[in-house]
Amino acid sequence: MTPIWSGLSIGAVYALVAIGYTVVYIAYTTFNFAHAQLMMFAIFISYWGFVVSDLPVVVVFLIAAVGVGLIALLEEFIAIRPVKGAHAHLVTTLGMATLLDGATRLIWGDQVLKVPPVGSDATWTILGGRIGAVEVVLILSVIAIAAALTLYSRRSLTGLALLAMAEDRDAALLRGINVKFLALGAFVFTGVLAGLTGPLVGPKTFAVATLGAALALKGFVAVAIGGFGSLPGAVIGGFVVGLVESLSGRWLGSAYPTIMVFVVLIAILMLKPAGLFGTTKERVV
Amino acid sequence: MVIFRWYRSIPSWSLPVVLALLLVLAPYLGVGSGTQRLLLLTCILSLVTSGLSLSFGYAGELALGQTAMYATGAYLTGYLAMHWVNDALLLVALSAVAALVVGLVSGVPGLRLGGWSLAMTSFFLVLLVPQFLDLLEKYTGGAIGMVGIPAPKMFGHKLTAVGFYLLVAIITVVWFALMRNLITSRHGIAFQVLRQSPVLASSLGISVYRLKLTAYAVGAIPAGIAGALFAYVDKYLSPHSFGFTLAVTVLAAAILGGAKSIYGPLVGAAVMQYGPLRSSDFEQYSQVIYGIFLIVAGTLVANGVAGLVTKGLRRLENRFAGAPPGGEVDLAAPSHRHTALSLPPMEGARLEVTGIRKNFGGLQALGGVSLVAEPGRITALIGPNGSGKTTLLNMICGYYKTDEGTITVGGEDITGRPTHRVARAGVSRTFQTPLFPEDISVGEAVAAGSYMSPYVGMPSSILRLPAYRRAAASDQDRVSRVLGLLGLTDLAGVEAASLPLGTRRLLEVARALVSSPRVLLLDEVASGLDEDEIERLAEIIRAIRDAGTTVILVEHNFKLVLSLADTIRVLAQGELIASGSPAEIENHPRVLTEYLGVRQEAQS
Numbered sequence: 065m066t067p068i069w070s071g072l073s074i075g076a077v078y079a080l081v082a083i084g085y086t087v088v089y090i091a092y093t094t095f096n097f098a099h100a101q102l103m104m105f106a107i108f109i110s111y112w113g114f115v116v117s118d119l120p121v122v123v124v125f126l127i128a129a130v131g132v133g134l135i136a137l138l139e140e141f142i143a144i145r146p147v148k149g150a151h152a153h154l155v156t157t158l159g160m161a162t163l164l165d166g167a168t169r170l171i172w173g174d175q176v177l178k179v180p181p182v183g184s185d186a187t188w189t190i191l192g193g194r195i196g197a198v199e200v201v202l203i204l205s206v207i208a209i210a211a212a213l214t215l216y217s218r219r220s221l222t223g224l225a226l227l228a229m230a231e232d233r234d235a236a237l238l239r240g241i242n243v244k245f246l247a248l249g250a251f252v253f254t255g256v257l258a259g260l261t262g263p264l265v266g267p268k269t270f271a272v273a274t275l276g277a278a279l280a281l282k283g284f285v286a287v288a289i290g291g292f293g294s295l296p297g298a299v300i301g302g303f304v305v306g307l308v309e310s311l312s313g314r315w316l317g318s319a320y321p322t323i324m325v326f327v328v329l330i331a332i333l334m335l336k337p338a339g340l341f342g343t344t345k346e347r348v349v
Numbered sequence: 350m351v352i353f354r355w356y357r358s359i360p361s362w363s364l365p366v367v368l369a370l371l372l373v374l375a376p377y378l379g380v381g382s383g384t385q386r387l388l389l390l391t392c393i394l395s396l397v398t399s400g401l402s403l404s405f406g407y408a409g410e411l412a413l414g415q416t417a418m419y420a421t422g423a424y425l426t427g428y429l430a431m432h433w434v435n436d437a438l439l440l441v442a443l444s445a446v447a448a449l450v451v452g453l454v455s456g457v458p459g460l461r462l463g464g465w466s467l468a469m470t471s472f473f474l475v476l477l478v479p480q481f482l483d484l485l486e487k488y489t490g491g492a493i494g495m496v497g498i499p500a501p502k503m504f505g506h507k508l509t510a511v512g513f514y515l516l517v518a519i520i521t522v523v524w525f526a527l528m529r530n531l532i533t534s535r536h537g538i539a540f541q542v543l544r545q546s547p548v549l550a551s552s553l554g555i556s557v558y559r560l561k562l563t564a565y566a567v568g569a570i571p572a573g574i575a576g577a578l579f580a581y582v583d584k585y586l587s588p589h590s591f592g593f594t595l596a597v598t599v600l601a602a603a604i605l606g607g608a609k610s611i612y613g614p615l616v617g618a619a620v621m622q623y624g625p626l627r628s629s630d631f632e633q634y635s636q637v638i639y640g641i642f643l644i645v646a647g648t649l650v651a652n653g654v655a656g657l658v659t660k661g662l663r664r665l666e667n668r669f670a671g672a673p674p675g676g677e678v679d680l681a682a683p684s685h686r687h688t689a690l691s692l693p694p695m696e697g698a699r700l701e702v703t704g705i706r707k708n709f710g711g712l713q714a715l716g717g718v719s720l721v722a723e724p725g726r727i728t729a730l731i732g733p734n735g736s737g738k739t740t741l742l743n744m745i746c747g748y749y750k751t752d753e754g755t756i757t758v759g760g761e762d763i764t765g766r767p768t769h770r771v772a773r774a775g776v777s778r779t780f781q782t783p784l785f786p787e788d789i790s791v792g793e794a795v796a797a798g799s800y801m802s803p804y805v806g807m808p809s810s811i812l813r814l815p816a817y818r819r820a821a822a823s824d825q826d827r828v829s830r831v832l833g834l835l836g837l838t839d840l841a842g843v844e845a846a847s848l849p850l851g852t853r854r855l856l857e858v859a860r861a862l863v864s865s866p867r868v869l870l871l872d873e874v875a876s877g878l879d880e881d882e883i884e885r886l887a888e889i890i891r892a893i894r895d896a897g898t899t900v901i902l903v904e905h906n907f908k909l910v911l912s913l914a915d916t917i918r919v920l921a922q923g924e925l926i927a928s929g930s931p932a933e934i935e936n937h938p939r940v941l942t943e944y945l946g947v948r949q950e951a952q953s
Contacts, residue, residue, distance in 0.1 A: 152648075
């Protein structure tokens with residue numbers, strides 16, 4: 065049971081990255097390569113806050129949320145706004161990701177840093193498997209976040225406007241929706257969310273400068289499994305990736321997890337390219 | 350000005366040839382061994398970059414997997430040279446094949462989803478390289494690296510340093526020559542069409558998926574070759590050389606040189622090799638600098654150094670050689686007006702649509718429409734907006750899947766076929782909004798129409814085999830004949846997308862015509878044209894009919910339809926409400942009320 069719990073909790077991390085991708089996808093129909101790096105940055109900020117500066121928990125969350133939110137704001141202005149088209153964005157956001165990787169390395173170096181858990185570091189035995197309190201909190205908060213966002217996008221006016229925007233940007237513009245502002249808001253929100261969840265994720269992943277690339281890929285696989293633009297899909301995809309990783313590590317050996325995740329990605333792309341919850345649109349001339 | 354004229358008078362390939370000679374002969378021109386090594390590494394990096402350019406710049410798919418193919422080539426060569434046979438040429442060839450396999454295996458799933466899934470899949474592939482090397486530690490040396498690769502041999506003879514340099518330089522020159530041949534063939538135009546408008550590409554008979562996969566897989570070949578050569582450079586391989594940093598370096602080199610250019614990768618690779626990669630201080634800041642570079646380059650210099658050079662040359666050309674005759678063709682000018690139009694006979698095919706039904710969600714777009722269009726006749730399709738005319742065309746072309754019903758062309762069932770296969774069955778079309786990729790001349794745009802007829806494969810295009818030469822000559826012929834017929838000859842060299850609407854509409858007809866279609870679908874081809882242009886267009890459409898093609902005309906201009914059509918079908922709310930000759934339709938009561946909005950009383 066322990067590998068399942070640990071798979072679910074690392075899966076929750078991937079689900080968080082996937083949620084970030086999905087929100088940006090809804091707002092811009094584009095892919096923010098650098099989202100995983102935003103989360104990595106938040107983890108490093110929490111390391112710095114907890115270990116180096118010994119700040120109170122609330123302050124660390126606040127600094128991470130505001131700091132990463134600002135980085136996201138900056139990214140929107142330099143890497144998203146000036147260019148059009150998903151492929152151009154791939155290049156600029158990959159640039160942003162590389163820049164953040166490099167900056168992290170310059171500031172904190174290459175070594176693996178341990179981030180202490182927020183609150184209790186107790187571990188419980190549930191159904192015969194061990195799981196840390198932090199991990200339980202992580203899993204539950206990811207589900208809560210996805211549920212809240214799904215509800216928000218279906219019920220609130222802003223959420224509906226976002227969905228309308230994803231469907232047809234021009235039509236939304238003509239309907240009087242301030243597309244640019246709304247999209248910017250969504251983008252910064254993903255940064256703030258990454259900032260807020262960073263301290264929760266840190267104890268699980270540790271703070272290391274290669275984390276961004278790893279999270280980016282697993283997050284992408286989660287989105288590919290769940291289907292682009294689907295929040296529940298992102299969460300389920302995240303859990304699937306986490307479980308595949310943890311179980312293949314347990315049964316096949318430590319060299320296999322990433323390779324098995326790749327195999328799952330290939331399989332899903334071959335069998336159901338739109339993902340579990342995605343829809344394919346018919347092309348229009 | 351004199352210099353510029355002189356420059357334009359020499360063939361465009363002479364500069365690359367001179368540079369290639371200089372590159373190959375460098376060791377004999379007193380270039381030191383340090384510089385030789387740099388040139389060597391530049392060649393290797395440019396080969397990898399060239400693979401990325403093909404996929405990213407031309408086919409429009411960002412793919413970072415070249416690093417993995419490069420590693421494949423390198424480790425394969427290293428291992429085989431140590432344990433099997435050490436022949437540089439043989440191993441280069443084997444590495445190319447191995448890289449091609451990696452390209453195909455990762456490209457097939459990566460391209461299924463379109464968009465950024467290839468980017469991510471290939472990115473993933475790069476991150477897997479160290480894991481695979483670890484897993485195959487027995488063969489690759491794992492994290493320690495592969496040591497003991499012997500010096501390269503060819504046909505049993507050991508290569509000297511200069512000999513190896515020559516090998517690398519010649520392979521590089523040959524590869525770029527082949528690339529040039531590929532890009533200047535019609536595949537090059539097909540790539541550009543594909544990148545900017547997959548919709549248009551498929552209507553020209555190009556399989557979007559196949560061509561993208563081909564570009565990605567072909568792009569794997571130079572990466573594999575480069576890997577094989579790299580294995581011999583230091584005779585030592587470490588996983589460190591094949592990391593994500595290399596992928597970003599290659600991307601930066603491609604963008605810097607101009608992703609959409611043949612020789613750009615050489616420039617980009619040279620800059621990288623002489624600049625950042627040489628200094629060891631760079632290592633620490635490399636990611637920050639590459640990151641900033643990608644953001645800046647991604648937003649500002651869209652076409653890299655090569656793009657700047659092309660732009661500069663074009664400016665010089667405009668200044669000195671006199672602007673090309675741009676802008677509008679006066680279609681009503683005497684020279685255009687009274688030329689008798691006649692086209693060589695074309696074989697039409699009967700188009701039969703039976704009981705076709707289509708719902709979008711809960712909305713019925715077509716509710717069981719049947720119609721027949723005969724060869725050598727113009728069948729007009731009219732009806733109010735939203736009556737399903739364009740939907741019907743899109744279903745014939747295979748853009749939409751049919752819910753029910755069948756479509757046949759010349760007795761051949763094409764229902765449910767993908768667009769490019771419908772196009773290959775002889776169905777050509779024009780679009781409501783003319784589609785022309787940027788940076789493509791009128792001549793090329795029209796030539797793109799004949800991509801499939803006859804199809805010339807990439808190998809014969811690259812090697813310029815007789816099949817390619819014949820097709821290229823006949824392309825040239827047909828394009829100039831069609832342009833001549835439509836009175837557009839003067840515009841052959843002008844950028845197609847910059848022309849005024851009326852001319853672009855004619856050009857769309859020209860593009861559809863050049864493949865000698867059996868069925869021609871014209872979607873609101875007259876809208877936005879003035880009287881004279883419409884008259885000219887009508888003449889052309891009649892000529893196409895007289896040549897034998899089946900013409901389907903979707904049109905709102907009732908007067909034009911009455912004067913052109915042999916039979917008219919009227920659609921309203923997804924149903925066929927009337928059909929008959931122009932005279933019958935003109936007085937048909939339902940047409941008058943539902944389409945023309947004339948009240949019955951007023952008519953009597």
